[in-house]
Amino acid sequence: xxxxxxxxxxxxxxxxxxxxxxxxxxxxxxxxxxxxxxxxxxxxxxxxxxxxxxxxxxxxxxxxxxxxxxxxxxxxxxxxxxxxxxxxxxxxxxxxxxxxxxxxxxxxxxxxxxxxxxxxxxxxxxxxxxxxxxxxxxxxxxxxxxxxxxxxxxxxxxxxxxxxxxxxxxxxxxxxxxxxxxxxxxxxxxxxxxxxxxxxxxxxxxxxxxxxxxxxxxxxxxxxxxxxxxxxxxxxxxxxxxxxxxxxxxxxxxxxxxxxxxxxxxxxxxxxxxxxxxxxxxxxxxxxxxxxx
Amino acid sequence: xxxxxxxxxxxxxxxxxxxxxxxxxxxxxxxxxxxxxxxxxxxxxxxxxxxxxxxxxxxxxxxxxxxxxxxxxxxxxxxxxxxxxxxxxxxxxxxxxxxxxxxxxxxxxxxxxxxxxxxxxxxxxxxxxxxxxxxxxxxxxxxxxxxxxxxxxxxxxxxxxxxxxxxxxxxxxxxxxxxxxxxxxxxxxxxxxxxxxxxxxxxxxxxxxxxxxxxxxxxxxxxxxxxxxxxxxxxxxxxxxxxxxxxxxxxxxxxxxxxxxxxxxxxxxxxxxxx
Numbered sequence: 148x149x150x151x152x153x154x155x156x157x158x159x160x161x162x163x164x165x166x167x168x169x170x171x172x173x174x175x176x177x178x179x180x181x182x183x184x185x186x187x188x189x190x191x192x193x194x195x196x197x198x199x200x201x202x203x204x205x206x207x208x209x210x211x212x213x214x215x216x217x218x219x220x221x222x223x224x225x226x227x228x229x230x231x232x233x234x235x236x237x238x239x240x241x242x243x244x245x246x247x248x249x250x251x252x253x254x255x256x257x258x259x260x261x262x263x264x265x266x267x268x269x270x271x272x273x274x275x276x277x278x279x280x281x282x283x284x285x286x287x288x289x290x291x292x293x294x295x296x297x298x299x300x301x302x303x304x305x306x307x308x309x310x311x312x313x314x315x316x317x318x319x320x321x322x323x324x325x326x327x328x329x330x331x332x333x334x335x336x337x338x339x340x341x342x343x344x345x346x347x348x349x350x351x352x353x354x355x356x357x358x359x360x361x362x363x364x365x366x367x368x369x370x371x372x373x374x375x376x377x378x379x380x381x382x383x384x385x386x387x388x389x390x391x392x393x394x395x396x397x398x399x400x401x402x403x404x405x406x407x408x409x410x411x412x413x414x415x416x417x418x419x420x421x422x423x424x425x426x427x428x429x430x431x432x433x434x435x436x437x438x439x440x
Numbered sequence: 441x442x443x444x445x446x447x448x449x450x451x452x453x454x455x456x457x458x459x460x461x462x463x464x465x466x467x468x469x470x471x472x473x474x475x476x477x478x479x480x481x482x483x484x485x486x487x488x489x490x491x492x493x494x495x496x497x498x499x500x501x502x503x504x505x506x507x508x509x510x511x512x513x514x515x516x517x518x519x520x521x522x523x524x525x526x527x528x529x530x531x532x533x534x535x536x537x538x539x540x541x542x543x544x545x546x547x548x549x550x551x552x553x554x555x556x557x558x559x560x561x562x563x564x565x566x567x568x569x570x571x572x573x574x575x576x577x578x579x580x581x582x583x584x585x586x587x588x589x590x591x592x593x594x595x596x597x598x599x600x601x602x603x604x605x606x607x608x609x610x611x612x613x614x615x616x617x618x619x620x621x622x623x624x625x626x627x628x629x630x631x632x633x634x635x636x637x638x639x640x641x642x643x644x645x646x647x648x649x650x651x652x653x654x655x656x657x658x659x660x661x662x663x664x665x666x667x668x669x670x671x672x673x674x675x676x677x678x679x680x681x682x683x684x685x686x687x688x689x690x691x692x693x694x695x696x697x698x699x700x701x702x703x704x705x706x707x708x709x710x711x712x713x714x715x
Contacts, residue, residue: 170586264645
């Protein structure tokens with residue numbers, strides 16, 4: 148009797164999940180498996196599809212274009228993650244106090260850009276940084292400085308992608324930090340003040356340790372987001388000048404869809420996937436270690 | 441310095457950041473009302489000296505804005521309805537039944553975070569193509585329906601619903617399907633609202649799936665159209681058209697945000713959903 152009852156629920160449980168299981172298999176699992184297979188072939192998107200073993204991988208590891216794009220992506224991640232973290236945490240510290248007039252409206256205004264599409268963020272900043280008659284250059288001229296050819300120089304073009312990402316992305320992380328800050332008991336700070344701790348000491352000894360768990364989440368997510376940045380720099384700098392701000396997803400797209408080098412681009416995808424796995428593995432280990440301490 | 445003074449100073453600091461963050465979009469909106477002569481001449485003025493709707497007329501007139509809007513709207517609405525419904529069903533099952541396949545599926549869903557669609561664009565295209573969805577709006581609807589975040593949001597909610605609810609209804613002889621439709625779906629109305637809002641934004645702003653699955657111009661969504669304007673080289677780039685179209689494209693999101701900002705921000709704070 149009991150068995151039959153459970154079986155009846157099983158059918159329902161399966162039914163409730165069926166749509167998502169089908170979607171998962173068709174649009175995630177199958178593409179992932181095909182991607183691995185493609186990476187061992189010379190598939191060109193049309194007619195050629197021969198197994199060529201590790202050829203794509205051996206070629207890619209001696210491809211200087213691939214490495215420069217990989218380096219760009221890593222550089223972007225290394226700068227973007229700490230910048231995003233510091234901006235979001237700084238804003239959270241400034242804006243977490245509800246009693247300060249203006250804080251809640253400022254939070255709304257900082258959160259707003261996170262709702263814009265990557266293309267829109269790219270357009271917004273392309274307009275501000277525009278080399279002819281852009282606002283940023285006008286501001287520099289008024290301040291008595293030289294205007295900058297933002298998109299013609301690799302370093303300044305890189306800076307524009309970092310600024311646009313920090314502006315558009317930090318709202319969510321700021322809110323997560325504010326949520327965590329509000330969980331810290333006030334009496335901890337009071338006790339520290341009585342002991343004569345400076346604001347910096349209070350921050351280091353009380354605030355930062357309390358934010359550790361959310362910090363792990365925020366950092367992991369921003370690493371993943373930095374790795375998959377695509378439409379924003381595509382719109383903002385078009386990957387230029389040259390390939391100075393071409394990041395990995397744009398490279399994978401161009402190799403696969405424009406040069407029809409699907410096998411080769413799949414190999415680049417798989418390397419990207421392995422990198423993401425390593426990052427998340429290291430993060431999980433660090434997180435587990437810090438929780439044990 | 442008294443506390444009142446410090447608080448006033450803190451308000452000024454707060455205002456400073458508000459201005460910095462709001463400025464880029466405000467600048468874009470105000471620029472879209474400027475004629476070409478003002479867009480490209482110094483000195484720049486914050487407000488248009490000579491307000492004009494010419495850019496918008498161009499966007500709505502010569503540019504096929506209405507068609508792209510209808511495409512975007514179709515994709516967004518249809519995909520969001522399915523996302524909400526399927527996420528709700530799946531989240532309920534994950535929270536309220538104990539079977540091995542459910543925990544396996546849950547782990548599988550979590551793994552999707554590590555392999556975003558962006559990375560596997562080529563094989564995704566192959567799948568779209570084989571299914572005959574290439575150059576069809578369904579090609580950017582179907583793959584986008586499954587949402588890990590949506591399922592997770594719903595599961596979290598149903599975990600907090602006491603099992604007694606379910607047991608009581610079962611004792612009354614209601615079938616699982618009836619329980620879901622009559623009891624469970626109505627009580628998660630607030631989650632449904634949040635997920636609808638987020639899903640609307642995700643689909644409205646989506647670029648990846650339209651890029652993979654749409655080919656001809658009359659199938660373009662607004663994001664594809666924006667990209668196609670902005671992709672022209674700096675000499676022939678029509679900034680007036682681009683600015684006006686960008687402003688029109690973000691309008692629905694702005695309206696939703698003005699109405700629901702409290703709801704959006706509080707759920708973003710508690711769950712870390714990227715807006």
